[in-house]
Structure formats: C-alpha cells, structure tokens
Amino acid sequence: MENKVITDVCIIGAGPVGLFAVFEAGLLKMRCHLIDVLPQVGGQLSEIYPQKPIYDIPGFPAINAQELIENLKEQIAPFRPTFTLGEKVEEVIKLETGEFLIRTSENSIVEARVIVIAGGLGCFEPRKPELKNLARFEGRGVNYFIRNTEIYRDRHVVIAGGGDSALDWTLFLSGIAERVTLVHRSDSFRGAPDSAGKVFDLAGEGKIDLLLRTNVTGLVGEDHLEAVRLEHADGSAGGIKADFFIPLFGLTPRLGPIAEWGLNLHHAAIEVNTFDYATNVPGIFAIGDINTYPGKLKLILCGFHEAALMAQSAFHIVYPDKKRTFKYTTVYGVHGF
Ligand SMILES: Cc1cc2nc3c(=O)[nH]c(=O)nc-3n(C[C@H](O)[C@H](O)[C@H](O)COP(=O)(O)OP(=O)(O)OC[C@H]3O[C@@H](n4cnc5c(N)ncnc54)[C@H](O)[C@@H]3O)c2cc1C
Numbered sequence: 198m199e200n201k202v203i204t205d206v207c208i209i210g211a212g213p214v215g216l217f218a219v220f221e222a223g224l225l226k227m228r229c230h231l232i233d234v235l236p237q238v239g240g241q242l243s244e245i246y247p248q249k250p251i252y253d254i255p256g257f258p259a260i261n262a263q264e265l266i267e268n269l270k271e272q273i274a275p276f277r278p279t280f281t282l283g284e285k286v287e288e289v290i291k292l293e294t295g296e297f298l299i300r301t302s303e304n305s306i307v308e309a310r311v312i313v314i315a316g317g318l319g320c321f322e323p324r325k326p327e328l329k330n331l332a333r334f335e336g337r338g339v340n341y342f343i344r345n346t347e348i349y350r351d352r353h354v355v356i357a358g359g360g361d362s363a364l365d366w367t368l369f370l371s372g373i374a375e376r377v378t379l380v381h382r383s384d385s386f387r388g389a390p391d392s393a394g395k396v397f398d399l400a401g402e403g404k405i406d407l408l409l410r411t412n413v414t415g416l417v418g419e420d421h422l423e424a425v426r427l428e429h430a431d432g433s434a435g436g437i438k439a440d441f442f443i444p445l446f447g448l449t450p451r452l453g454p455i456a457e458w459g460l461n462l463h464h465a466a467i468e469v470n471t472f473d474y475a476t477n478v479p480g481i482f483a484i485g486d487i488n489t490y491p492g493k494l495k496l497i498l499c500g501f502h503e504a505a506l507m508a509q510s511a512f513h514i515v516y517p518d519k520k521r522t523f524k525y526t527t528v529y530g531v532h533g534f
Contacts (some may be wrong), residue, residue: 200281200303200304200305200306201305201306201307201308202230202279202281202305202306202307202308203307203308203309204228204229204230204279204307204308204309205222205227205228205229205309205310205311205515206218206222206227206228206229206230206309206310206311206312206313206511206515207229207230207231207232207297207299207307207309207311207312207313208229208230208231208232208312208313208315209231209232209286209299209312209313209314209315209316209455210231210232210233210240210314210315210316210317210485210487211231211232211233211235211238211239211240211280211282211315212233212238212239212240212241212242212315212317212485212486213239213240213242213265213266213269213485213497213500213501214240214315214317214484214485214486214497214500214501214503214504215231215233215240215313215315215484215485216231216238216239216266216269216270216273217269217272217273217500217501217504218313218315218484218504218507218508219231219273219276219278220269220272220273220276220504221504221505221507221508222276222313222508222511223273223275223276223278223531223533223534224508224526224531225508225509225511225512225521226516227311227508227511227512227515228276228277228278228534229276229278229279230278230279230280230281230307230309231278231279231280231281232280232281232282232284232286232299232301232305232307233280233281233282233283233284234283234284234285234286234302234320234321235282235283235321235342236282236283236342236344237282238266238270238280238282239262239263239266240317241317241318241486242262242263242265242266243262243263243266244321244448246262247261247262247263248261248262248263249261249262250262251265251497253496253497253498254497254498255498265497274533275531275532275533275534276533276534277533277534281301281305281307283303283342283344284301284302284303284305285301285302285320285453285454286299286300286301286302286454286455287300287301287302287454288300288454289312289458289481291478291480292308295310295480296308296309296310297309297310297311297312297480297481299312310480310514310515311480311481311482311511311514311515312480312481312482313481313482313483313484313504313507313511314455314460314467314476314481314482314483314484314487314488315483315484315485315487315500315504316452316455316483316485316487317450317485317486317487318450318486318487319450319451319452319453319455319465319487320450320451320452320453320454321448321449321450322448322449322450322451322453323341323342323444323446323447323448324444324446324447324448324449325341325444325446326357326413326444326446328413328414328415328416329415330415330416331416333416334416334418334421334422334442337418337420337421337422338416338418338421338422338423338439338440338441338442339416339422339441339442339443339444340441340442340443341443341444341445343366343370343443346369346370346373347373348441349370349373349374349441350373350374351374351375352374352375352440352441353374353375353376353378353437353438353439353440353441354370354374354376354377354378354439354440354441354443355377355378355380355413355425355437355439355441355442355443356370356377356378356379356380356443356444356445357379357380357381357412357413357442357443357444357445357446358381358444358445358446358447359381359382359383359385359386359387359388360386360387360388360445360446360447361387361388361389361392362388362445362447363379363381363386363388363445364379364386364388364389364392364393364395364396365388365392366443366445367379367396367399367405368392368395368396368399371399371404371405376405376406376438377405377406378405378406378407378408378437378439379396379400379405379406379407379408380408380411380412380413380425380427381407381408381409381410381411382410382411382412383409383410384409384410406437408427408429410429410430410431411427411428411429411430412427412428413425413426413427413442413444414426414427414428414434415436416442417436421440422439422440422441422442423438423439423440424436424437424438424439425437425439425442452465455467455487458478458481459477459478460476460477460478460481460483461476461477463489464489466486466487466488466489466493467483467487467488467489468488468489468490469482469483469484469488469489469490470490471490471491472506472510473506473507473509473510474488474503474506474507475507475510480514482507482510482511484500484503484504484507485500485503485504486500488503509521
C-alpha cells in the first residue's frame with residue numbers, strides 16, 4: 198500500500214543542513230518532511246565521522262560531530278518534522294496544481310509545495326564485493342545495511358570487513374544471532390582499537406568466530422543464501438553455513454537519481470543562485486554540499502546560511518498571499534506546531 202505524506206516542504210537529505218532547514222522553515226510556519234536513504238539522520242557527520250571534533254561551528258570552540266546532530270535534532274523538535282528514513286528519493290514530478298510529488302525507492306509518496314535538496318555528496322552506496330552471483334542474493338541473505346536487527350535472531354550471520362561498522366555490528370549481533378562469523382582479509386583492523394579488542398575477546402571466549410586473512414569468495418544457496426565459500430591466505434579453502442552475509446566495506450557517495458530531475462548541474466553539483474539558493478526549476482532549492490555557485494565552500498556553516506535564505510523565498514511559495522515580516526528569535530521566540 199502507498200504511504201503518502203502531505204507537507205509544505207519536502208527536504209531530501211537529513212544531514213546537518215537538511216536538519217537546520219527545518220528550523221528556518223519552522224520559524225516561518227512551514228512544516229517539513231525529510232527523506233534520507235540512510236537509516237539514521239546526520240548525513241556525513243553520523244555516517245563518516247561521528248566521534249571527530251568540529252572546530253568551525255560558530256559558538257562552539259569544539260563539538261563532536263554526533264553531538265552537533267543531537268543538538269540539531271533537539272533544536273528542530275518544536276517544529277515536529279516527520280521523517281522517511283532508509284529510502285532513496287527516486288522520482289520528482291511537478292503536478293498541474295504546482296505542487297511536487299516525490300516518490301521513494303520503497304514507493305513512499307510525499308506531496309509538497311517546495312522541495313529542498315540537501316543531498317550532500319549524493320546517496321551513499323555500499324561498496325560491494327566482487328562475487329559472481331552477488332545480485333541474485335541481494336535481499337535474499339545479502340544485506341549492506343542493518344536495519345531490523347530481529348531478522349538475524351537465531352540465524353547464522355557472516356560479516357565481512359575491518360572498519361568500525363564491521364566491528365560494531367559483530368559485537369551487537371553476537372548477542373542476537375545463533376552464530377556470528379567475522380571475516381577479514383587482513384589480521385589488523387581499521388576500526389577503533391577498543392572495539393577490535395572486544396571482538397578478539399569474544400573470539401577468545403568462543404562466542405564468535407573470527408577468520409582473519411580470509412576472503413569470502415562465493416555465495417551458495419537456492420532461493421535464499423545458505424552458505425559462503427572462503428579462501429584463506431595460506432591458499433586453503435572452505436565454506437561455512439550462512440543465512441546472512443553482510444559485507445561492510447564502506448560507502449561511496451553518488452549523485453544518483455538527483456541527476457535526472459531536469460536541474461542544471463556542474464561537476465555533479467546543482468547550480469543555484471546566491472539570492473535564495475533556488476535551482477533552475479521554480480520551487481526547487483538546493484542547499485549544503487550538493488549545490489554550487491561562485492565561491493562555494495563545502496562547510497556546514499555555509500549550508501546553515503543557505504538554509505536561512507532559502508526559507509525566506511520558500512515562504513512566498515507556501516503562503517503566496519501572506520506578508521513575511523522579519524523577526525529575531527530573541528524578540529519573537531520559537532513557536533512550534
Ligand atoms: C571527515 C570529514 C570531516 C569534515 N570536517 C568538517 C569540519 O570540520 N567543518 C565543516 O564545516 N565541515 C566538515 N566536513 C564537511 C561536512 O561534513 C559537510 O559540509 C556537511 O556534511 C554537509 O552537510 P549536508 O547536509 O549538505 O550533506 P550531508 O551531510 O552529505 O547529508 C546529505 C544526506 O542526503 C542524503 N541523500 C542524498 N541523496 C539522496 C536521495 N536521492 N534520497 C534520499 N537521501 C539522499 C544522504 O544519504 C545524506 O545523509 C567534513 C567532512 C568529512 C568527510
């Protein structure tokens with residue numbers, strides 16, 4: 198069944214800039230719905246560098262990336278934004294009414310007066326291992342993101358990778374799955390030493406299987422994955438039972454479907470004016486890392502500024518008959534919905 202949301206502003210991308218756009222739109226009484234292909238909000242900050250300190254957010258001499266995202270979530274809460282997470286925006290159609298229809302990969306539909314593209318570097322797509330029959334098992338035992346952890350309960354799970362995701366999910370799923378095997382091509386991990394230590398401890402206690410200097414070389418099964426083939430550094434080969442194979446080799450950003458919505462692009466970024474960060478399609482704005490204009494800097498603070506100016510023009514689209522008066526938050530306060 199179709200899942201349909203009607204809102205004033207549909208924000209594509211729930212990174213820091215998309216989140217702050219909710220605040221600026223909310224001050225002007227516009228409701229927002231955000232869509233992100235990732236299972237969580239926070240964009241690059243939550244996905245790539247959650248524990249790194251950022252030093253150039255005004256008013257914060259240093260703030261951890263994830264903490265900034267938590268603060269933004271708190272700041273926009275009064276405006277009660279709604280979210281569709283874990284779904285990619287595939288299609289944008291302008292309706293005869295002047296509104297936009299936005300359709301996601303899972304067929305969720307959003308109708309909005311204004312679209313704000315805050316898509317950053319584009320969709321993060323998983324780096325896939327080169328296995329002959331990989332596509333056949335995608336969604337049938339091969340998963341690149343872990344969304345619903347319950348599907349792994351009492352099952353045999355093989356995770357591959359050497360970064361934080363592989364380590365963290367090995368630790369987490371060891372308490373849920375029947376058996377977790379972590380396969381890594383090297384004998385040292387890129388992820389946090391503390392997590393690596395815990396993984397070695399679990400393996401030492403016999404609670405998980407750790408296969409170092411090993412690669413997954415094949416997938417076996419009929420309708421669903423049943424086993425994976427392995428090759429070890431000494432040339433020996435083998436196989437293990439696997440209901441699920443989760444390769445966690447990192448994510449690469451790609452502009453993806455945004456390139457097909459009739460927007461003027463320059464080097465995989467959306468061209469905008471610097472008056473209100475509007476694109477060449479009336480009603481569609483682009484803010485944050487995804488846009489380009491002379492002098493553009495891909496910084497969070499620049500995206501925040503762009504969100505503020507975008508909202509002023511979006512207001513006239515959402516409320517064509519209303520007059521906008523500029524008010525300081527110190528004077529007017531923050532009045533949510
Ligand atoms: C290691 C590192 C360190 C950094 N340090 C700093 C720093 O110190 N200071 C600073 O100012 N900046 C820093 N940056 C840059 C900063 O992270 C970016 O400027 C910022 O993330 C841009 O925010 P954004 O909201 O525009 O995009 P993003 O954070 O990239 O978020 C965009 C979101 O859009 C989603 N998306 C894209 N396309 C679609 C689609 N079709 N459907 C659904 N969802 C979609 C993506 O999944 C993503 O979550 C750093 C970047 C990195 C990688």
